[in-house]
Amino acid sequence: MTEPMLEMKNIWVKFTPAHRPEVVAVEDASITVQENEFVSLIGPSGCGKSTLLRAAAGLEQPSSGIIKVQGQTVDRPGADRGMVFQAYTLFPWLTVKENIQFALKKTALTSAEKEDRVQQYIRLIGLEGFENSFPNQLSGGMRQRVAIARALVYRPKILLMDEPFGALDAQTRLLMQELLLEVWEKQRSTVLFVTHDVEEAILLSDRILVMTTLPGKIKSEINIDIPRPRRLVEMETSIPFAAYKKQLLELVREEARKSFGYQVSSGVA
Numbered sequence: 296m297t298e299p300m301l302e303m304k305n306i307w308v309k310f311t312p313a314h315r316p317e318v319v320a321v322e323d324a325s326i327t328v329q330e331n332e333f334v335s336l337i338g339p340s341g342c343g344k345s346t347l348l349r350a351a352a353g354l355e356q357p358s359s360g361i362i363k364v365q366g367q368t369v370d371r372p373g374a375d376r377g378m379v380f381q382a383y384t385l386f387p388w389l390t391v392k393e394n395i396q397f398a399l400k401k402t403a404l405t406s407a408e409k410e411d412r413v414q415q416y417i418r419l420i421g422l423e424g425f426e427n428s429f430p431n432q433l434s435g436g437m438r439q440r441v442a443i444a445r446a447l448v449y450r451p452k453i454l455l456m457d458e459p460f461g462a463l464d465a466q467t468r469l470l471m472q473e474l475l476l477e478v479w480e481k482q483r484s485t486v487l488f489v490t491h492d493v494e495e496a497i498l499l500s501d502r503i504l505v506m507t508t509l510p511g512k513i514k515s516e517i518n519i520d521i522p523r524p525r526r527l528v529e530m531e532t533s534i535p536f537a538a539y540k541k542q543l544l545e546l547v548r549e550e551a552r553k554s555f556g557y558q559v560s561s562g563v564a
């Protein structure tokens with residue numbers, strides 16, 4: 296059997312902030328993501344989703360547990376894992392093209408190959424004509440498209456996305472979800488995606504992992520058996536979509552209520 300693309304085994308992450316009690320952000324979480332699989336992590340606010348994703352990226356050191364990318368243990372950031380964050384992380388002094396090109400700096404590609412690759416990704420994200428614009432000349436959605444192209448351009452083994460559309464208005468968010476779906480369906484890659492938006496998770500994912508309230512554990516795993524290619528407008532009104540949404544909202548709300556310190560009373564939202 297081939298190794299999973301990402302394997303996280305028995306991960307614990309603890310924080311010890313100064314003058315405050317220790318926080319167990321992630322408790323004994325184990326997840327695997329297979330090659331070309333799109334997996335989302337959802338859960339109530341503050342449940343440890345970002346911490347788990349940051350651990351996968353090598354940005355957070357787990358207190359214990361093992362992280363492997365295609366069977367190789369990793370304990371620091373590496374080019375095998377691309378990250379896209381909620382905040383726009385482009386270099387403001389570089390143009391769109393230069394921002395994307397920057398990601399190829401350490402690759403062995405020739406200048407012509409780099410140029411081709413960058414153009415290919417600019418086309419993929421629909422930003423032809425904006426190659427020479429600076430980030431402050433772009434809308435939030437356009438900036439996030441550049442961030443996605445920059446993470447994909449060097450073809451990491453796995454893309455780690457932390458609420459990448461969280462800062463966008465509802466309409467732009469929808470367009471970005473459709474764009475990501477289209478890009479991913481054209482060029483399959485392995486993605487671990489953090490969101491608190493249940494509909495976004497259903498639209499995009501092959502599988503959804505629901506986390507408990509703090510300390511974050513993996514509570515449930517739901518396979519999304521909706522055929523691809525998917526389109527949100529068609530999916531939204533479908534019976535399976537509504538059933539997944541109900542199931543997932545119930546799971547997340549149950550946890551959110553616990554974090555507010557009271558128990559679920561039968562079916563009340």
Ligand SMILES: Nc1ncnc2c1ncn2[C@@H]1O[C@H](COP(=O)(O)OP(=O)(O)OP(=O)(O)O)[C@@H](O)[C@H]1O
Pocket residue numbers: 310311312318319320338339340341342343344345346347491509
């Ligand atoms: N560097 C840190 N130091 C101390 N505590 C931290 C640190 N980073 C995260 N935490 C705590 O760990 C817990 C989990 O945080 P995390 O950001 O992973 O949650 P989240 O599920 O991504 O939240 P949200 O959906 O609100 O973004 C929170 O209680 C948070 O306050």
